[in-house]
Amino acid sequence: PALQALLCRMPKAELHIHIEGSLEPELIFALAQRNGVALPYANVEALRAAYAFTDLQSFLDIYYAGASVLLHEQDFHDMAWAYFQRAAADHVVHAELFFDPQTHTERGVAMGTVVQGLVSACERAQRELGVSSALILCFLRHLSEEAAFETLEAALPYRQHFTGVGLDSSERGHPPEKFARVFARCRELGLHVVAHAGEEGPPAYIESALDVLKVERIDHGVRCVESPALVQRLAALRMPLTVCPLSNVKLCVYRTMAEHQLPALLAAGLCATVNSDDPAYFGGYINQNFVETFAALPQLGRDHAYTLARNSFQASFVPAETKQRWV
Ligand code: ES4
Numbered sequence: 001p002a003l004q005a006l007l008c009r010m011p012k013a014e015l016h017i018h019i020e021g022s023l024e025p026e027l028i029f030a031l032a033q034r035n036g037v038a039l040p041y042a043n044v045e046a047l048r049a050a051y052a053f054t055d056l057q058s059f060l061d062i063y064y065a066g067a068s069v070l071l072h073e074q075d076f077h078d079m080a081w082a083y084f085q086r087a088a089a090d091h092v093v094h095a096e097l098f099f100d101p102q103t104h105t106e107r108g109v110a111m112g113t114v115v116q117g118l119v120s121a122c123e124r125a126q127r128e129l130g131v132s133s134a135l136i137l138c139f140l141r142h143l144s145e146e147a148a149f150e151t152l153e154a155a156l157p158y159r160q161h162f163t164g165v166g167l168d169s170s171e172r173g174h175p176p177e178k179f180a181r182v183f184a185r186c187r188e189l190g191l192h193v194v195a196h197a198g199e200e201g202p203p204a205y206i207e208s209a210l211d212v213l214k215v216e217r218i219d220h221g222v223r224c225v226e227s228p229a230l231v232q233r234l235a236a237l238r239m240p241l242t243v244c245p246l247s248n249v250k251l252c253v254y255r256t257m258a259e260h261q262l263p264a265l266l267a268a269g270l271c272a273t274v275n276s277d278d279p280a281y282f283g284g285y286i287n288q289n290f291v292e293t294f295a296a297l298p299q300l301g302r303d304h305a306y307t308l309a310r311n312s313f314q315a316s317f318v319p320a321e322t323k324q325r326w327v
């Protein structure tokens with residue numbers, strides 16, 4: 001009712017969205033047809049029926065299969081433009097989009113095709129929707145640091161088009177320290193740095209993301225609650241956590257939304273934000289995340305809504321002057 005209207009209408013920034021995770025089944029099939037790509041699913045319904053995940057890896061297998069229909073610049077544009085239209089409807093005024101170039105370059109798609117398709121959608125979002133945006137290039141952590149270095153090298157001609165780098169894909173067994181040297185190089189280049197940590201991985205991965213990668217935000221980070229000392233450290237640093245509640249439930253990090261630790265994170269004074277992660281796969285976009293989280297956790301109220309919106313702007317990588325206009 002009133003709280004739901006506030007959640008949906010308040011201006012917000014989205015800081016954790018994998019643009020390949022915004023590919024809806026209908027667009028996957030349309031692009032498969034347009035590009036002559038064969039899919040191991042008969043139709044949209046059969047694909048959607050496969051969205052029953054037991055953990056992160058069971059999701060990633062399907063997510064990479066879905067991304068295989070992206071071949072041309074127009075495909076990347078269409079995907080991101082569809083996301084921006086949905087984001088604008090949810091009163092997102094600024095979005096920082098993760099993209100996974102290795103998912104595409106490994107299939108023979110050129111880095112420039114990926115980046116230019118996304119950039120033209122970002123420019124169109126500013127022009128036609130008034131939504132500002134930035135791109136964050138993610139390295140796939142199940143691949144080698146050498147492969148990450150090669151990806152960075154291939155992306156350098158497009159340096160002005162991305163604001164930072166991140167680290168995603170299979171977390172367990174691939175700790176942040178595996179990417180110490182490539183992140184050091186990215187920091188030298190003046191790139192912002194973030195990493196997924198403490199989604200499925202232990203609190204120690206959050207600590208090494210801070211200590212070794214020197215990240216400016218933690219993506220997910222929810223497993224920090226297992227270490228009170230780490231929670232205190234994150235609060236003292238005002239280190240943002242980009243939390244994705246529907247993702248955590250779909251990937252079985254929590255059995256139900258009622259068990260989500262967002263209230264504990266906010267009570268501890270952490271700079272938590274709410275985000276959609278892979279909205280086409282996890283049951284909804286950013287407003288759906290807000291609405292379902294607040295509905296399942298009645299201790300969350302209006303003050304928490306304002307705090308989460310304010311946190312999203314404070315944690316963004318926009319210039320300080322722009323932030324001051326927003327918060
Ligand atoms: C992801 Cl939910 C999640 N975790 C890690 N890597 C990812 N890539 C896309 N979605």
Ligand code: ZN
Binds near residue numbers: 018168196277
């Ligand atoms: Zn993510």
